[in-house]
Amino acid sequence: MAQVSSIAEEQASTPLSSSKSITLRISRYNPKHDDSSVFMEFTVPYQKWTTVLEAILDVKKHFDHSVAVRYSCRQATCGSCGMMINGKPKLACFTKISELNSDVITVEPMSNFPIIRDLAVKFERMFETHHKIKPYLIRDDTELESDAKEFLQSPKEVEQYIQFANCIKCGLCNSACPTMATDSSFVGPQALAQAYRYVADSRDKGKDSRLKMIDEPHGIWRCHFAGSCSQVCPKGVDPAMGIQLLRGYLLGFRS
Amino acid sequence: MTKDEHKEGIGGMANPRRYGIERVAYLLMRLSGLGLLAYFVAHIYETSNILRGQVGWDELLEMTSTTEGHIILSIVIGMCVFHTVNGIRVMLGHGGVGVGKPARPDYPYEPASQNYRHKIGIYSAIVLAAFAMMYGLAVLFGE
Numbered sequence: 001m002a003q004v005s006s007i008a009e010e011q012a013s014t015p016l017s018s019s020k021s022i023t024l025r026i027s028r029y030n031p032k033h034d035d036s037s038v039f040m041e042f043t044v045p046y047q048k049w050t051t052v053l054e055a056i057l058d059v060k061k062h063f064d065h066s067v068a069v070r071y072s073c074r075q076a077t078c079g080s081c082g083m084m085i086n087g088k089p090k091l092a093c094f095t096k097i098s099e100l101n102s103d104v105i106t107v108e109p110m111s112n113f114p115i116i117r118d119l120a121v122k123f124e125r126m127f128e129t130h131h132k133i134k135p136y137l138i139r140d141d142t143e144l145e146s147d148a149k150e151f152l153q154s155p156k157e158v159e160q161y162i163q164f165a166n167c168i169k170c171g172l173c174n175s176a177c178p179t180m181a182t183d184s185s186f187v188g189p190q191a192l193a194q195a196y197r198y199v200a201d202s203r204d205k206g207k208d209s210r211l212k213m214i215d216e217p218h219g220i221w222r223c224h225f226a227g228s229c230s231q232v233c234p235k236g237v238d239p240a241m242g243i244q245l246l247r248g249y250l251l252g253f254r255s
Numbered sequence: 256m257t258k259d260e261h262k263e264g265i266g267g268m269a270n271p272r273r274y275g276i277e278r279v280a281y282l283l284m285r286l287s288g289l290g291l292l293a294y295f296v297a298h299i300y301e302t303s304n305i306l307r308g309q310v311g312w313d314e315l316l317e318m319t320s321t322t323e324g325h326i327i328l329s330i331v332i333g334m335c336v337f338h339t340v341n342g343i344r345v346m347l348g349h350g351g352v353g354v355g356k357p358a359r360p361d362y363p364y365e366p367a368s369q370n371y372r373h374k375i376g377i378y379s380a381i382v383l384a385a386f387a388m389m390y391g392l393a394v395l396f397g398e
Contacts, residue, residue: 236360248351
């Protein structure tokens with residue numbers, strides 16, 4: 001049963017003079033004592049520029065401060081506020097209500113991540129797999145030991161990986177991935193794209209160890225190129241491209 | 256998989272509505288693969304009936320000569336064509352062919368790997384499968 005409330009004569013971050021309003025449905029679930037999630041509904045005013053995160057924060061401020069949501073930068077940089085918005089994984093701070101073209105907006109916790117409470121999910125497993133692929137340059141020498149003060153790269157060499165360095169670890173790609181939906185052991189598009197980021201870096205010497213790590217039954221071969229990860233990435237990382245290029249190394253098309 | 260993991264499960268994996276034609280192709284690829292596997296098993300069973308002699312073989316062939324049999328065979332033709340054409344597209348993609356080149360992304364961040372070449376490949380697979388099915392139906396029912 002959904003609980004319905006509306007913003008009364010109180011201060012909202014969006015001026016109440018706004019004639020437009022939406023129904024915001026928020027999934028509520030506490031795994032410690034709830035058997036299943038329930039939706040609470042709130043009527044929230046919005047302007048052209050109001051984001052979903054701002055609407056949720058309005059709800060927290062005026063109706064129910066116990067709604068659990070993780071957020072920080074509010075500008076698609078920290079990767080904290082990923083959630084399912086009308087069924088698709090998006091950053092709440094990067095999604096304007098006016099762009100959704102819907103009078104009802106449903107927000108749920110990201111799929112394929114364990115729920116802490118309400119809209120907040122656990123990132124431990126994603127960070128574990130990210131750490132597993134060794135997300136740092138591997139070399140025998142360092143800048144301090146070398147005569148050169150830095151490891152120089154040509155613009156062309158930088159282009160090979162810079163796109164994949166934009167990853168903010170928001171987890172949207174893992175949430176959209178159809179393999180992640182069924183395979184708990186799959187490395188996931190986030191970690192695989194980051195493996196490519198370092199394998200393609202001309203300064204890195206850890207290619208063989210990284211390729212060995214992902215060349216396993218729940219590794220890169222579980223990606224079937226559905227491409228959903230790339231469609232939801234808020235930073236243009238295109239994990240699907242990175243994974244296919246990475247697979248090229250294992251298949252011998254690239255060296 | 257436990258409830259705590261909050262996985263979408265097979266329902267989420269098989270939902271083709273949220274991520275465009277690429278996810279439709281992903282679902283059709285799985286369905287056609289399972290369908291062809293089922294046909295392969297049934298085909299082995301069917302052909303093994305020759306061990307029962309001429310009578311047994313003829314009895315089984317009659318089953319495929321019914322209206323239902325013709326429709327099933329036409330679906331198998333469609334699945335075979337789609338799985339082949341889309342499979343070639345996916346295999347090329349897996350080798351890094353046609354997935355674009357890494358570059359600094361510009362807003363609104365259209366993913367290069369989801370480019371028009373792959374979309375054309377998917378639509379071609381669907382159209383060719385439909386034509387093959389229609390041809391199969393015309394041949395089977397036109398006897």
